[in-house]
Amino acid sequence: MSFFKSAPRGADQPCVRCCAPALLFAGLLALASVARAGDDPCRDSRHAGDLAALFVPPRELGFDWDSVRETPSNPADDKELRAAGVRATHSLHYTRARQGGSEVCSLEIWGFATAAAARRAQAGIEQPGWRFTLRGNLLMMSRGVTFSRADGFRPGLLPECHRLADLTETRARELLGCSDPSPTAIPIPRVPFR
Numbered sequence: 001m002s003f004f005k006s007a008p009r010g011a012d013q014p015c016v017r018c019c020a021p022a023l024l025f026a027g028l029l030a031l032a033s034v035a036r037a038g039d040d041p042c043r044d045s046r047h048a049g050d051l052a053a054l055f056v057p058p059r060e061l062g063f064d065w066d067s068v069r070e071t072p073s074n075p076a077d078d079k080e081l082r083a084a085g086v087r088a089t090h091s092l093h094y095t096r097a098r099q100g101g102s103e104v105c106s107l108e109i110w111g112f113a114t115a116a117a118a119r120r121a122q123a124g125i126e127q128p129g130w131r132f133t134l135r136g137n138l139l140m141m142s143r144g145v146t147f148s149r150a151d152g153f154r155p156g157l158l159p160e161c162h163r164l165a166d167l168t169e170t171r172a173r174e175l176l177g178c179s180d181p182s183p184t185a186i187p188i189p190r191v192p193f194r
Contacts, residue, residue, distance in 0.1 A: 041178035044115045045136030051090035051109045053175060054138070056167045058094050061105070061160045068093045075110075085117030086110050094164060101148040105161035107168060112137040129155050131165050135172045140165065 047054075051072070058065040070091040075081035081089070088111040095104050112118040115137045122134050133140040144161035146154045173179045 042135040042173060042176050045176035045178050046115060047111060047136060047138055047172070047175055049175070051088050051111055051138075054109055054140070054168055054171050055090070055092050055107065056164065056171060060167055061094055061164060062096070064096045065094050065160070066096065068095060084121050085113040086121070087113050094160070098146070098148075100150060101146065103144070103146050103158055103160070105142060105144045105158060105164050107164055108141045109168070110139045110141075112139065129157065131157055131162065133165055133169050133172075135169060136176045136178070138172050138176070140168050140172065142168075 055067075058067045070093065072088070072090045075086040075089055078086075089108065091106065091108040093104055093106045095102055110118070110121070112121065118134055118137045118139050122132055122139055126132055130141055130143045133142075142157070142161050142165040144156055144158040146156070146158070148154070170179075
């Protein structure tokens with residue numbers, strides 16, 4: 001017994017004929033992004049060097065940016081970090097003055113003993129207003145805040161914070177030896193217009 005005795009009502013309409021290829025293409029893009037995530041060349045990579053090498057100079061964000069270094073803490077002194085497999089942490093705050101205040105992009109990097117430990121940690125610490133990037137055994141966390149004498153503190157990722165995270169991720173990929181290959185071309189279906 002067939003449940004589909006005929007085409008669904010309206011299937012012969014021009015809109016359905018035009019939209020079907022576009023919906024198929026959207027589905028293919030979604031599947032391609034899932035497949036790409038599973039094919040991450042950095043997935044099990046491990047960086048054993050100094051985390052300071054991952055930080056970009058402030059001028060990469062613009063001529064008016066400066067940085068404030070934070071003394072790296074030793075995860076060996078923290079029972080919870082040690083248990084999570086954290087072997088090193090390092091933070092840097094990028095700042096610039098603004099009329100009546102300032103803007104800050106903070107970047108914190110944790111190096112784990114293994115990439116699996118980094119993945120477990122990321123799943124448990126995601127926070128709204130932060131950007132988390134995981135590459136191999138490196139967990140990079142960035143956040144931003146704007147301070148105004150008139151309005152006080154306003155947390156949120158500035159465009160420069162996103163740029164900082166992108167630059168740091170690129171540097172991490174280079175140090176891990178798993179830079180992105182050129183993007184794979186996905187054929188776009190041709191939709192006939194009538």
